[in-house]
Amino acid sequence: MELIFEKSREGRALSILPACDVEIVMPKECRAEAPKLPQLSENDLSRHYTQLMKRTFGVNDGFYPLGSCTMKYNPKINELTAALPGFAGVHPLQEEDTVQGCLTAMKTAEKYLCEITGMDAMTMQPAAGAHGELTGLLLIKAYHEDRGDARRTKIIVPDSAHGTNPASAAMAGFEVVNIPSGEDGCVDLQKLREVCGQDTAGLMLTNPNTVGLFDKNILEITRIVHEAGGLCYYDGANLNAVVGIVRPGDMGFDVIHLNLHKTFSTPHGGGGPGSGPVGCKQLLVDFLPAPYVAEGETLRFEQPEKSIGKVKEFYGNFLVMVKALTYVMMLGREGIPEVAKHAVLNANYMMEGLKDIYKMAYDERCMHEFVMDLSPLKHKTGVSAMDVAKGLLDLGIHPPTMYFPLIVHEALMVEPTETESKETLDAAVAAFRKLYDMACEEPGTLHEAPVSAAVRRLDELSAARNPRINYYAAQASSSKAKAKKEEAR
Amino acid sequence: MGSYIPAVEQETKQMLAAVGCETTQQLFSHIPQEMIIKELKLPSGMSEMEVLRRLTEMMEKNKVFRSIFRGAGAYDHYIPAIVTSVTSKEEFVTAYTPYQAEISQGVLQNIFEYQTMICQLTGMEASNASVYDGATAAAEALAMCADRRRKKALVSAAIKPDVMRVIETYCHGSGMEVAVIAEAEGRTDMEALASMLDDGVACVYLEQPNFYGLLEDCQKAEQLVHQTKAKLILGVNPISLGILKTPGECGADIAVGEGQPLGMPLSFGGPYMGFMTCKSDMMRKLPGRIVGETADAEGKRAYVLTLQAREQHIRREKASSNVCSNQALCAMTAAVYMAAMGPEGIRQAALQSASKAAYLAKELSKIGYTRVHQGEFFNEFVTAAPSGAKKALDALADKGILGGLPLDDNKILWCTTEKNTKADMDRVVAILKEVG
Numbered sequence: 001m002e003l004i005f006e007k008s009r010e011g012r013a014l015s016i017l018p019a020c021d022v023e024i025v026m027p028k029e030c031r032a033e034a035p036k037l038p039q040l041s042e043n044d045l046s047r048h049y050t051q052l053m054k055r056t057f058g059v060n061d062g063f064y065p066l067g068s069c070t071m072k073y074n075p076k077i078n079e080l081t082a083a084l085p086g087f088a089g090v091h092p093l094q095e096e097d098t099v100q101g102c103l104t105a106m107k108t109a110e111k112y113l114c115e116i117t118g119m120d121a122m123t124m125q126p127a128a129g130a131h132g133e134l135t136g137l138l139l140i141k142a143y144h145e146d147r148g149d150a151r152r153t154k155i156i157v158p159d160s161a162h163g164t165n166p167a168s169a170a171m172a173g174f175e176v177v178n179i180p181s182g183e184d185g186c187v188d189l190q191k192l193r194e195v196c197g198q199d200t201a202g203l204m205l206t207n208p209n210t211v212g213l214f215d216k217n218i219l220e221i222t223r224i225v226h227e228a229g230g231l232c233y234y235d236g237a238n239l240n241a242v243v244g245i246v247r248p249g250d251m252g253f254d255v256i257h258l259n260l261h262k263t264f265s266t267p268h269g270g271g272g273p274g275s276g277p278v279g280c281k282q283l284l285v286d287f288l289p290a291p292y293v294a295e296g297e298t299l300r301f302e303q304p305e306k307s308i309g310k311v312k313e314f315y316g317n318f319l320v321m322v323k324a325l326t327y328v329m330m331l332g333r334e335g336i337p338e339v340a341k342h343a344v345l346n347a348n349y350m351m352e353g354l355k356d357i358y359k360m361a362y363d364e365r366c367m368h369e370f371v372m373d374l375s376p377l378k379h380k381t382g383v384s385a386m387d388v389a390k391g392l393l394d395l396g397i398h399p400p401t402m403y404f405p406l407i408v409h410e411a412l413m414v415e416p417t418e419t420e421s422k423e424t425l426d427a428a429v430a431a432f433r434k435l436y437d438m439a440c441e442e443p444g445t446l447h448e449a450p451v452s453a454a455v456r457r458l459d460e461l462s463a464a465r466n467p468r469i470n471y472y473a474a475q476a477s478s479s480k481a482k483a484k485k486e487e488a489r
Numbered sequence: 490m491g492s493y494i495p496a497v498e499q500e501t502k503q504m505l506a507a508v509g510c511e512t513t514q515q516l517f518s519h520i521p522q523e524m525i526i527k528e529l530k531l532p533s534g535m536s537e538m539e540v541l542r543r544l545t546e547m548m549e550k551n552k553v554f555r556s557i558f559r560g561a562g563a564y565d566h567y568i569p570a571i572v573t574s575v576t577s578k579e580e581f582v583t584a585y586t587p588y589q590a591e592i593s594q595g596v597l598q599n600i601f602e603y604q605t606m607i608c609q610l611t612g613m614e615a616s617n618a619s620v621y622d623g624a625t626a627a628a629e630a631l632a633m634c635a636d637r638r639r640k641k642a643l644v645s646a647a648i649k650p651d652v653m654r655v656i657e658t659y660c661h662g663s664g665m666e667v668a669v670i671a672e673a674e675g676r677t678d679m680e681a682l683a684s685m686l687d688d689g690v691a692c693v694y695l696e697q698p699n700f701y702g703l704l705e706d707c708q709k710a711e712q713l714v715h716q717t718k719a720k721l722i723l724g725v726n727p728i729s730l731g732i733l734k735t736p737g738e739c740g741a742d743i744a745v746g747e748g749q750p751l752g753m754p755l756s757f758g759g760p761y762m763g764f765m766t767c768k769s770d771m772m773r774k775l776p777g778r779i780v781g782e783t784a785d786a787e788g789k790r791a792y793v794l795t796l797q798a799r800e801q802h803i804r805r806e807k808a809s810s811n812v813c814s815n816q817a818l819c820a821m822t823a824a825v826y827m828a829a830m831g832p833e834g835i836r837q838a839a840l841q842s843a844s845k846a847a848y849l850a851k852e853l854s855k856i857g858y859t860r861v862h863q864g865e866f867f868n869e870f871v872t873a874a875p876s877g878a879k880k881a882l883d884a885l886a887d888k889g890i891l892g893g894l895p896l897d898d899n900k901i902l903w904c905t906t907e908k909n910t911k912a913d914m915d916r917v918v919a920i921l922k923e924v925g
Contacts, residue, residue, distance in 0.1 A: 034836065099757065127814075309655070332491070469615055
C-alpha cells in the first residue's frame with residue numbers, strides 16, 4: 001500500500017487551530033524549509049490508518065500464544081479508567097494537595113503488587129521490563145557500594161535467560177557471568193556454587209524459567225547466592241504462571257521487576273508503552289528511585305535517603321499503572337490465583353494434545369508455557385520452526401516465540417494464557433497437527449507460507465545490509481544512485 | 490469477583506482429566522509446598538461497575554485545571570480528535586512488537602512513517618522507533634558517543650532537572666563520567682564549555698530551548714564541540730521545530746527529546762515517549778527498534794524490524810542497549826499528530842505558543858512580574874514574583890488556573906501553548922495584579 005507521504009497533496013489540511021489572538025512574534029532564526037510532513041484531508045488521513053489497522057494483528061484479532069509475552073486479553077475497563085479526565089488531565093508537576101487521587105492510585109497499586117510478590121516496597125518509575133532490570137541492578141550496585149564492598153562486580157545469568165538480563169547487567173556496569181543450564185533446563189547447582197564468590201554482586205533469574213519449568217531448587221539457589229554475599233533478582237516476565245500461588249519474596253528474592261503489560265493485562269501497544277515496576281525487600285528500600293510516595297496525614301513525595309536517583313522523568317507510565325490497578329481490583333484475592341491455575345492448565349492441556357507428534361524440549365509438567373524442539377521434524381522433512389510459524393499465519397493464529405530460548409534448537413515457545421477457551425485451544429492443537437501432516441506430506445507448501453497475509457516472507461538480509469529507514473533519505477539516495485548509473489553509461 | 494477466564498467447571502474438569510490431574514491445585518504439586526500461600530491479603534474482587542465507581546472516586550481527589558500555564562517538561566497542547574480515534578483502534582492497542590512482519594505491516598509501516606516524520610521535524614537522517622521518554626533518550630544518546638578513548642560527557646546546567654537526574658543515574662551505572670557546564674544568566678556558559686573540552690570528551694548535551702525556555706547559541710556550541718571531534722547532542726522540544734532552526738541545521742550529531750507535546754495528554758507524567766534521531770553515520774549505534782524497507786518474496790515493498798545485530802536478543806551483554814519494549818503506541822500518537830497538523834499546523838502551534846508567551850511576558854512585566862533573564866525565549870520564561878510565588882499561584886489555583894512552576898520562593902517558570910487564550914492570559918494578569 002502507499003505510504004502516507006505518497007498520498008500527500010500540497011495544500012490539503014485539517015481544521016485544527018483557530019487564528020492567533022495575539023500579535024505574532026517571529027523568532028530570530030527560523031528553519032529554512034518547512035518539514036515535509038504529510039498534507040491530507042481528514043477523511044484520507046482516517047482511511048490511511050484504517051488501512052494500516054487492517055494490516056495489523058492484535059490479541060483482539062485472534063489467538064496469540066507468543067511465549068514469554070503473556071498475550072492475554074486486555075480488558076476494556078482498563079482503557080476506560082485510564083482515560084478518566086481526572087487522571088489523564090493532571091499535570092505531573094501540580095502541587096501535592098491537588099494530586100491526592102494520583103498518589104492514592106500509586107500507593108494502592110504499590111501495596112497490592114507488594115502483597116502479590118512478597119516485597120516490602122515498590123517504585124512505579126521503570127517504563128518496561130528491561131528498564132526495571134536496569135533499575136533493580138542499580139539498587140544492587142548501590143547496596144554493595146553503600147556497604148563499602150567494591151569487589152562485587154559480577155552478575156550471574158543463566159544461559160536460558162532473556163537477552164535483556166545480560167544487556168541490563170552490562171548497562172549497570174557489571175561483568176556478566178553466564179552459567180549453563182543443567183540437562184533438566186534448570187539451574188545447575190554445582191555450576192552455581194563454582195561461580196559464586198566474593199565478587200558476586202547478584203544472580204538474575206526467571207522462575208518459572210524460559211523453558212516453562214519451575215525450578216524446584218529455588219530455595220537452595222537463593223541460599224547459595226545469599227551465603228556468598230550476593231543478592232537475588234527476579235525477572236517477573238513469567239509471573240503469570242505462579243501469581244497468587246507462590247511469591248518471589250518467599251522464594252528468597254530481594255528485588256524483582258513486574259511486567260504490568262504481561263501478568264497484569266495492560267495492552268502491549270505494538271511494542272509499548274509497558275510498565276516495569278521494581279519491588280524490593282527492606283534492605284534495598286533506602287536506595288529506591290526518587291521520588292517515592294510516602295504516607296502521612298496526606299500522601300506526599302519523598303526522596304529516599306540513599307536513592308539511586310531517577311530512571312525516568314516524573315513517576316513512570318502512570319496511566320499504564322492505573323490499568324493494572326483496575327485489573328487487580330477486578331480480580332481481587334480470589335481471582336488472582338485463578339489466573340495462574342488456568343494459565344498452567346491451558347498450557348499443559350495444549351502440550352498434552354501435541355506431545356505425541358511434536359518433541360517437547362522437556363517432557364514433564366510445564367507451567368504457563370512449553371517449548372517444542374522442532375529439530376527432529378526439520379531433520380525428517382526439512383520443515384523448520386520458522387516454516388511452521390509461517391504456516392500458522394495462514395491459519396489465523398499468531399505464531400509462538402521462535403528460536404528462543406537459545407538452549408533449545410528449532411524452538412517454538414507456546415504460551416496460551418488463561419483467557420483462552422477450550423475451543424480456541426482445541427482449534428490451535430488441530431492447526432499445529434495439520435501443519436505437522438503438511439510438513440510430512442507436502443513440505444514445499446510450508447516453505448512458501450504465508451500466502452494469505454498482506455505480504456509474503458521478507459528479505460530481511462538486504463534490509464539490514466542496505467538500510468532504508470527514512471522515506472525521504474532513501475528516495476534521495478536512490479535518485480543519487482540512479483544518476484550515478486546514468487552518468488557511467 | 491471479576492474474571493476473564495472463559496472455562497466453566499465442566500470444561501475445567503475435562504481439561505484436568507486430559508492432563509492427569511484432579512484439581513487445579515494439583516498442577517502445582519511439584520513446587521515446594523512450604524512456599525504455597527494460603528490467601529493473598531487483598532480485597533475481594535469486584536464487578537466492573539464497582540471498580541469504575543471506586544476509581545472515579547479516587548480520580549475526584551485530583552484537581553483538573555481548566556487553564557494551564559505550567560510546562561517544565563510536560564506541555565498542554567491541543568490534541569486533534571483524530572489522534573485519539575486512530576490510537577484507540579484495538580488492533581494497534583493489543584498487538585505485540587512486530588516480530589511477525591507478514592501480519593504486522595500496519596504497525597511496521599507506521600513506525601517507518603514515524604521515523605521519516607520525526608527526521609523531517611528535526612532535520613536529521615535516522616531515527617529509532619522511540620524510547621521511554623525524553624530523559625532516557627538523552628541518557629541513551631550519551632551512551633551512543635562513548636568509546637574506549639572518550640568516556641566523558643559534558644552536560645549543560647541549564648537542562649531540565651529530571652533529565653539531569655536520569656543522565657546521572659544511567660552514567661553511574663555505565664561508568665561514563667558526567668561534568669556539568671555552568672550556566673551564565675540562564676544559558677550555557679560557552680566560555681566554560683570551551684575550557685572543559687578536551688580529547689577525553691565524547692559528547693556535549695544541551696537543550697534548545699533550555700529549562701528556562703531560553704534559546705541557546707547552538708552555532709557557537711557546534712563550532713566548539715566539533716573542533717575537538719566530540720559529538721553534539723541537542724535535546725529539543727518537537728513543537729518548537731515547527732518554526733525554529735532545526736538540530737540538523739545547527740550541525741548536531743544527535744537530536745533527542747520528549748515527544749509528549751506531539752499529541753499525548755499530560756497523564757500525570759506518562760506514558761510519554763522519547764525520540765532519538767541522528768546523522769546516518771551513527772545509525773548503527775542507535776538503541777532499540779528500527780524499521781527498514783525491504784521487499785517480500787514477490788518483490789512487493791514491505792517493512793521489517795532491521796539492524797537487529799545491535800540488539801539485546803542477539804548481542805546479549807554486548808548489545809548497544811537493553812531496550813526491548815519501547816513506547817510504540819506513543820510513537821504512533823506522535824505520527825498521527827504530525828500528519829494531522831501537517832507542516833502548516835505544526836508551524837502554527839509553534840508560532841502561537843511562542844507569541845502567547847511573548848504577550849504574557851509583556852503583560853506580566855507591567856505588574857512587576859518582570860523577566861529574570863535577558864534575550865530570546867520560546868514558550869517558557871521565568872519571572873520574579875513580587876509577593877512570593879506561593880501566594881501568586883494559590884490565588885490563581887483558587888480560580889481554576891494552574892500557574893507556572895515555582896522555581897523558588899520568588900521565581901516562577903511560565904509556559905504557554907496555543908490553548909491559552911488572550912482572555913485567559915488577561916485574567917491571570919488581573920488576578921495577580923490584585924495579589925500584588
